[in-house]
Amino acid sequence: MTSGDWITREAPRAVERLQTRLAPRFNGRPRRRRDFFRRLETHGERLFRLIHRLYGWRWDFAWQLERLVEVAAEAALARPSPIRRLDAAREESGIEWFGDPRVLWGMGYVDRFAGDLAGVGKRIEYLTELGVTHLHLMPLYAVPEGPNDGGYAVSDYRRVRPDLGTMEDLEALAERLREHGIALALDLVLNHTAHDHPWALKARQGDPRYQDYYLMFDDRTLPDRFVPHLREIFPERGGDAFTWVPGIPGPAGGKWVWTTFYPFQWDLNYANPEVLAAMAGEMLFLANRGVEVLRMDATPFLWKREGTSCENLEEAHLVLQALNAVAAIAAPFLVFLSEAIVHPDDVVRFVAPQECPLAYNPLLMASEWEAAATRDTTLLRHALAHRTALPEGSQWLTYLRSHDDIGWGFADEDAISHGIDPAGHRSFLNSFYSGAHPASFARGMLFQENPVTGDARISGTLASLAGLEAALEAGDPVLVDQAVRRILALLSVVATAGGLPLLYLGDELGQLNDYRWPTHSPGADDNRWLHRPFFPWEEVPTASEGMGASGRIRAGLLRLLEFRRRHPSLATTEVEVLPLRSRELLGYRKRHHDDEVLVVVNFSERSVGLGAGELPPRSWVDPEGQPVAWDTTRLLDGYQVVMATRSDIR
Numbered sequence: 259m260t261s262g263d264w265i266t267r268e269a270p271r272a273v274e275r276l277q278t279r280l281a282p283r284f285n286g287r288p289r290r291r292r293d294f295f296r297r298l299e300t301h302g303e304r305l306f307r308l309i310h311r312l313y314g315w316r317w318d319f320a321w322q323l324e325r326l327v328e329v330a331a332e333a334a335l336a337r338p339s340p341i342r343r344l345d346a347a348r349e350e351s352g353i354e355w356f357g358d359p360r361v362l363w364g365m366g367y368v369d370r371f372a373g374d375l376a377g378v379g380k381r382i383e384y385l386t387e388l389g390v391t392h393l394h395l396m397p398l399y400a401v402p403e404g405p406n407d408g409g410y411a412v413s414d415y416r417r418v419r420p421d422l423g424t425m426e427d428l429e430a431l432a433e434r435l436r437e438h439g440i441a442l443a444l445d446l447v448l449n450h451t452a453h454d455h456p457w458a459l460k461a462r463q464g465d466p467r468y469q470d471y472y473l474m475f476d477d478r479t480l481p482d483r484f485v486p487h488l489r490e491i492f493p494e495r496g497g498d499a500f501t502w503v504p505g506i507p508g509p510a511g512g513k514w515v516w517t518t519f520y521p522f523q524w525d526l527n528y529a530n531p532e533v534l535a536a537m538a539g540e541m542l543f544l545a546n547r548g549v550e551v552l553r554m555d556a557t558p559f560l561w562k563r564e565g566t567s568c569e570n571l572e573e574a575h576l577v578l579q580a581l582n583a584v585a586a587i588a589a590p591f592l593v594f595l596s597e598a599i600v601h602p603d604d605v606v607r608f609v610a611p612q613e614c615p616l617a618y619n620p621l622l623m624a625s626e627w628e629a630a631a632t633r634d635t636t637l638l639r640h641a642l643a644h645r646t647a648l649p650e651g652s653q654w655l656t657y658l659r660s661h662d663d664i665g666w667g668f669a670d671e672d673a674i675s676h677g678i679d680p681a682g683h684r685s686f687l688n689s690f691y692s693g694a695h696p697a698s699f700a701r702g703m704l705f706q707e708n709p710v711t712g713d714a715r716i717s718g719t720l721a722s723l724a725g726l727e728a729a730l731e732a733g734d735p736v737l738v739d740q741a742v743r744r745i746l747a748l749l750s751v752v753a754t755a756g757g758l759p760l761l762y763l764g765d766e767l768g769q770l771n772d773y774r775w776p777t778h779s780p781g782a783d784d785n786r787w788l789h790r791p792f793f794p795w796e797e798v799p800t801a802s803e804g805m806g807a808s809g810r811i812r813a814g815l816l817r818l819l820e821f822r823r824r825h826p827s828l829a830t831t832e833v834e835v836l837p838l839r840s841r842e843l844l845g846y847r848k849r850h851h852d853d854e855v856l857v858v859v860n861f862s863e864r865s866v867g868l869g870a871g872e873l874p875p876r877s878w879v880d881p882e883g884q885p886v887a888w889d890t891t892r893l894l895d896g897y898q899v900v901m902a903t904r905s906d907i908r
């Protein structure tokens with residue numbers, strides 16, 4: 259008998275045994291029992307296979323599977339009734355908003371956006387006016403004292419950072435947001451915990467069970483075997499991925515702990531199935547608070563194996579798929595968003611309905627910035643034409659920047675295929691966006707420069723990177739106008755090329771870099787705080803009147819979103835890139851049923867010609883319904899965006 263045969267025979271039996279074992283827990287809760295066991299029936303075998311692949315070699319494999327399903331059952335029993343209704347609707351219709359052109363994501367830090375959770379509740383009107391339908395609040399959990407990587411060092415997933423509010427406040431906010439048509443997204447920081455999480459504290463005290471939650475070593479033998487294969491994620495912190503933590507009982511009076519990011523973020527050991535079950539418990543706890551989307555933080559790093567880069571390993575996918583199956587059993591309303599900022603081939607591998615159906619598109623983001631610097635859309639066209647396809651039932655988030663730095667994540671082979679030296683080009687882009695390059699319009703900073711490899715990434719807000727800061731400083735209205743147009747050109751691609759647009763809140767007002775970050779932020783050596791400013795509420799009244807650069811950006815964005823809302827084709831990932839002759843121009847066609855949209859964007863400040871024969875032969879109308887005359891070559895102004903639809907289907 260092959261192991262495949264064995265699994266096929268054993269999986270249904272295991273599911274059956276689990277049903278018998280868990281049934282008494284649902285006594286007196288017939289509806290919950292019916293739903294839970296129906297879902298277990300549907301997804302149990304999938305879960306069995308995944309857990310078998312991950313931990314099948316263990317003598318206690320069956321027990322581990324049972325433990326995981328038990329976690330799901332506990333959560334299903336505790337799930338609040340209003341959310342259970344959403345579960346049912348989701349199961350019936352799938353994730354409908356994936357194809358909804360009205361969707362707009364906003365993201366921000368609770369304290370910087372609105373003070374605290376109650377404050378966010380008071381800003382709902384602002385969000386709905388902007389059209390926000392999904393709000394990602396950056397990690398708001400309890401953190402250690404001192405630096406906490408912007409909340410990504412979590413001391414307790416079940417406790418809100420006290421200055422932001424309480425879990426009850428969070429639940430109340432999730433509900434209020436939902437009443438206003440806004441879904442709440444939070445992070446599941448699952449690759450690591452803070453060094454003072456209760457699991458870490460027990461490990462520190464010498465409890466071997468909890469030491470096995472992490473990757474801890476008495477000496478450098480194993481770390482030294484791993485290190486040569488690892489990428490330095492935060493090079494500026496120096497050294498390697500291991501941190502010496504004194505005082506942990508053991509022969510050496512301390513241990514080396516795996517810390518991919520900062521020394522206070524201890525990587526979890528998913529080779530230990532107890533960790534998976536524990537994290538599933540935290541995940542479902544959050545799902546039961548009313549969170550609809552969990553951003554799965556740092557997905558590529560979840561599994562380690564000697565001799566590899568310990569990124570994007572097959573088992574990292576299996577861990578996510580197992581969590582996905584658990585969620586499908588206990589909380590089907592929950593959606594996973596993958597945060598994988600790696601090679602484009604690897605980014606896509608995390609995206610699938612049964613893994614993470616939603617993902618950031620970091621390649622589109624980086625390629626837009628690349629095209630803005632070079633005034634050449636070659637790589638951007640390549641990214642759109644060859645690297646946007648996703649499996650059916652999954653979707654991209656498109657964006658220009660997040661709370662993180664911008665990395666030049668195009669594939670080396672794509673650059674080379676267009677005659678571009680990848681390393682040289684990245685170095686040019688870093689010089690351009692840090693403002694060092696003499697021809698740069700940008701104001702940004704190098705993030706995590708690696709003195710050995712010369713690699714770096716870029717910090718900065720949308721407006722500062724796109725030239726508004728320098729233009730305002732120069733007091734030059736022509737440059738200001740150019741910067742505003744550039745920002746809107748960049749945003750137009752985010753809003754139309756393929757996926758759901760995401761905005762870092764404040765960018766809609768052209769918010770500039772925050773140079774007070776070294777004294778005003780919790781991570782004084784982390785210049786990502788440059789682009790995490792406090793929300794400029796004082797600018798909202800004038801901006802709402804359409805005045806000043808902020809007002810023009812906001813008004814332009816609202817127009818874009820209004821156009822988007824009318825065209826379902828713009829929420830699809832499929833895109834047909836047009837082979838336009840001028841490399842400054844990016845043009846594409848979007849189609850979905852009988853909706854058809856044409857977009858042409860000039861990525862340079864000069865006027866560029868576009869020939870009539872270069873466009874699909876149709877009669878097009880602009881958003882106001884006026885025919886777009888395209889019988890001869892026509893000039894597109896600097897940063898002009900042309901959006902047109904078929905005249906017969908407006």
Ligand code: GLC
Pocket residue numbers: 407408410411447519555556597661662
């Ligand atoms: C993700 C977060 C980033 C954080 C890292 C470690 O990449 O977006 O802000 O530093 O994970 O948790």
